[in-house]
Amino acid sequence: MGGEITKRKRSQDLAAPGGTSPASPERGRNLETNGVLEYAPAPEAIDHVRIAPRQDLFIAGTWREPRAGKYTAAISPSTEEQLAEIAEADERDVDDAVRAAQRAHEKYWSKSRPAERAKYLFRVARAIQEKARELAIVESMNGGKPIKESRDVDVPLAAAHFFYHAGWADKLDLAFAGRAWRPLGVAGQIIPWNFPLLMAAWKVAPALACGNTVVLKPAETTPLTALLLARIVEEAELPPGVVNVVTGAGATGAAVAAHPGVRKVAFTGSTEVGKRLQHAVAGTKKRLTLELGGKAANIVFADAPVDQAIEGIVNGIYFNQGHVCCAGSRLLVEESAHDLVVRKLKDRMALLRVGDPLDKNTDVGAIHSLPQLRKIEELVASGEKEGADRFSVSCALPRAGYWFPPTLFTGVAQSTRIAREEIFGPVLSVLTFRTPEEAVEKANGTMYGLSAGVWTDKGAKLFWMAQRLKAGVVWGNTYNKFDPAAAFGGYKESGFGREGGRQGLSAYVELS
Amino acid sequence: MTTRESSLSRYGSSTRAAPVPIFYPARPPVDQVGVEERAASLAKRSLKKASKVAALRLAVRMMDLTTLEGKDTPGKVRALSRKAAAPLATDATLGFCAAICVYPNLVPVAKRALAGTTVKVASVATAFPSGQSPLDVKLADVRRAVELGADEIDMVIDRGAMLAGEYTRVFEEIAATKEACAGAHLKVILETGELGAYDVVRRASEIAIAAGADFIKTSTGKISPAATPAVTLVMLEAIRDTYVATGRRIGMKPAGGVRTAKQAIHYLVLVKETLGDAWLTPELFRFGASALLNDVLMQLEKERTGVYQAAEDFSKD
C-alpha cells in the first residue's frame, strides 16, 4: 500500500556567501529533503466504516434489486480491490425510477409547502455533516482522491450546497427579477466520477429546492457516496420517489436522458458525451444543462505574488490528480518570469506526496481507473514525441493501483495535443506569452471555456484580463475555489447553464 | 567593493555607483490570503509516533528559552539556565536547549550558570523592544552585551524608519550592529506585528539579510500579533530565495505566541516544506519561547509513557 515516499536527496551547490555576480534564478541551489524529519504513514482509521458488499437501486424510497439481476464491481483505484457489487439498472429500472419520481412530484413534492421542502434539505445538509467522516473515507476509497481533499473539500462543500439551496426553497419568488416560476417535474441527472458526492449535491440540491424530483445516475465506477446520499435522503424521511438513484454505465445514463417522463436533463462529464446528449434530446423540449470539459489557462504575470501563484498552479493542476474539469492544465507564464516560475514550481512539486489516498499526508492520490491512466500515459507520450520537455516528480509509486507522478511539460507549443486536449490527469503544460494581449489570445485559443486563472499584483490588469477571458469562472490570484453561492459553468464547448448561486436556480424552473 | 555597499544600492539610495547585485527579478508581492492558506494547509500534516517524537526532540534543541521581564532576577535566570541545560531530568539523551535569551544585565549570570555547557547565551539589545533610541546608544548596548559575554545578539529594527520608507537607515543600522557584534551571532527582529503587511515583512527580511543578519526573527514578544505561521512563511520564502540566489543560509526564529507542541510541529513542517531538511537544525532554526518547552516535554512524556501528563509535573522556571 502507498504512502511511502522516497527520500529525495538533491545535490546542493554550496557557493560562497554573498554572491558577487548577479545570479540567475535558474542557476539556483536545490533544497534538500533528506529525512531529518520524515512523515510516518498517517492512515485515516477506517474500522468504523462498513461498505455493504452488494448495493441495490434506490427507487421510490426502497432498495431494490435491478430487474435483470446484473451487478458490476466497484473497485478501489488505489488497491484494485473490490469494494462492492453495484446494481446495473436497465431501461425497466430507469422507467420505474422516473415513474416514481413523477408520482412523487405530483403527489408530494410539488404540493409541499416551500418552507417544508427547505426543512428536508436542511436536514440532508446536517446529516452529511454528521456522516462527514464516513463519506470522506468512502469517497477516497472509491475514487482514489486524497482523504484531505474529500475531508476538507468534497464533503463540506456537499453539505454546504444542501444548506445553501435549502434556504432558496421558500424564496424563489424573489429569485427571478419578478418573473413567475414553476418546477419542471422530473430531473434526470447524470454525474461524473471525479467528485461523486459533490456533483450529486450540486445537482440534487437545487432541483429539490425548486420543487422538482430527481433520478440520479452516478458514474459507474464511483457510486458509493451517491448511494450513501440516498441513505441520508431515506433517513431524512423525504417522501418516497423524490430522490431516486439508479446505478449503471453509459446505457443507464442514456436511458435516463431518453425517458419521456424526464423534463430536464443535467449532465456533468466529457464534452464528447455532452454533445451526444444534446443531440439526443434535440426536439424533445427537455431542458438541458451541460457542464463539460476544459483546458483552462492559468496565467502568471511577472508581477504576480509568485510564491502564492506557485501554490495556485499546484492546486490548479494536481488537486484531485488533475481529474478536474476546471483544472488549470495550461500554465501561461510571462516569458520574463518563466525560468523563475518553473524552478519554483519544480521545487514545490518535489514536495508533493503521492500515494495512499487514505493517508492524511497524501497530496496526490490514485488515478481513477486503468483506462484513465492509459489515456494520460498516451497523451504524455505524445507530448514527449512532439518535442516538449518532460519533468515528472521522482517518487516511489505503490505497486498495486493506478498511479501517475505529477508531471509538467515545458517548451510546449500551442498547437500540440498536450496544449489542446483535456488530459484530465496530473499533467501541466507550460507555455509563455509576452504581452497581456497575447496571454488573452492564447488563453482563449481553445474550444473550451470553463475557467481561467490570472496572477498579477496589478488590479487594473487583472480586471482587463478577466473581462476578456472567455471562461465561466475567472480566479484572480487564486484557483479552484468553489462555493454554493457562486455560479459555476462554462462558455463555448465547456457547456451551458450554471450551477450554484441564484443563477443556478434557473436551470430547474420554468419562467414566465 | 564590499558586499554591504553593493547590497545597499539595491534600495536605491546609495550615491555610489555600483553594479546592482539583483538576486531576484523583483521583490515579489505577497498575497495575504494565499500565504495564510498555504501556512494553514501545512498545519494539517499529520506527524505520528516516531516522527512526532523526533520532531519534538528537535524542537527542544531549537529552543531559545526566553525571559525578558522587568522583574527578571539572577535567581530566575539561573533556574532558566538549569532548565535549558537539562530540560528533562529523566532523560539525558534529550540534549539541551539552543540558548537562553535575556536582557544584557543578566548575561553574566546566565554565562556563569551555563559554564561548561554548550547552551548559548543570547541577549536582546539595540534599545529592545522599541528600538527608538539614537544609533550610538543602540550600538553601545550591543557592544556591552557582547563584552558581558553574549554569544548571540537579538536586535530590533527601527520599525519607525521602516514604515517611513527610510530603508537605507534600517539597512545601515543593521549593518552597523553586525559590525558591533564582533563575531557574535546576529538575529534581527523585524517585529512583524508592527509592520502591518506581509509585503513590508518581505522587504524588511531582504534588508536585514542584505545587511548581514545571521538570523531573522519575527518578534520581540512584546507586541501582538507575534509569530504566526504565515508571517514565518513569508520570511522563510525570503530566506529560500536568498539561498537559491547566493548560497547563503540565513536562520529563522519565530518568537512569541508559540506555546504548544502542536504549534511547534506546525513550524517545523513549514520549515521542512519551504527550506528543506537542511534548515531543521538549531544552527538555522530557533524557537523564541518561554511556555513552549513544558508543553513539548509533556507531549514527549505522553509519547513515552502513553499516559496524558499533568502540567504540575513539569517545573516552571
Add this chain to the structure above:
Amino acid sequence: MAKAYKMFVGGSFVRSESGRYVQVRGSPAESADPQVVNVPRGSRKDARDAVVAARAAADGWAARTAYNRGQILYRLAEVMESRAGELRASLVRAGVPTRDASREVDVAVDRAVYYAGFCDKFQALLASHNPVSGPHFGFSLVEPMGVVAVVAPARPALLGLVSAVLPVVAGGNVCVVVAGADDPRTAVLWCECLATSDVPGGVVNVLTGEAAEIAPHLAKHREVAALDAWSADRALLVALERDASGSVKRVRTHDETAASRIASDAGQGLGFIETFLETKTVWHPVGT
C-alpha cells in the same frame, strides 16, 4: 421607381453571392413597387460571409458602454417611427390588414424603446455579489455570447423580427438573422432603418431566403455561439438543434404559438435578453 431589395450584411446592402432570387408578390398599393419583386435567396456562402461580418463587429459592439448601446437602440426607435408610414405600407402590401399593420408598427417601435431602455439595466438584475465562505470577493456578471444566429418568425414580419433581434443586440451580441420568408421586403425595409440609425455595420446582418437552406449552416457554424430559432417548421427545429449539438451551441426554440403571443407583453422581457448571455464568475482574495 422600383427599388431593388437586397440583404443587409456588414452594414451594406448586398445581393446573394449565388445570384439567386425569390419572387415575392404583393399588392402594389401605396407603393412604387411592382406587383412582383425579386429578393435575394441567401446561400450557405452568404451565411458564411454574414458570420464574418458579425464576428468583425462583435468585440466593438460588446465593448461599447451599455448607455451607448441604449442610445443607439433608441435612435433606431426614432428612425422606425419616422418611417412608420413606409413600414405600415410594406406590411399592408404583404397582406396585413391596415389596422393590424398600424398596430404592429406601433408595437415594434415601442419594443425598440423597451429594449433601448433595457441595455443598462439587465446587468443589475442578473449579476450578483456572491457571499462565498472565505476571504474572497466574488461576483457573477453577465456577458454577451458573441455571434447569435436568429431564425426570425415568419409572422408578424416586422414585430417578429424586431422582437427576436433587439434583445439579442441589447445584450451586446451581434447577430445573423434569417428573415421570415413570408414578407422579406418588410425585413429589408427595417434594415434600411438600421442602416440610417447608428447601429454599427455588422451588428445586425439580415439574410433573405429559405430558412431550411441557410439556418443549418449557421447551426453548425463553430463561430456562432447561439441560435434563436423561431420557425413553424418542426422538422427544421429538430434538425437545427441536432446540428447545434456539434459545437455545444446554446439553442432556444419557440413553439408554434410563441409568434402569436409576440404582440403582447409576453413577447418581450428580461428572459429574451438573458437567454443569450453568459455568466462569468470572478473570484479574488481580500487581503493586504
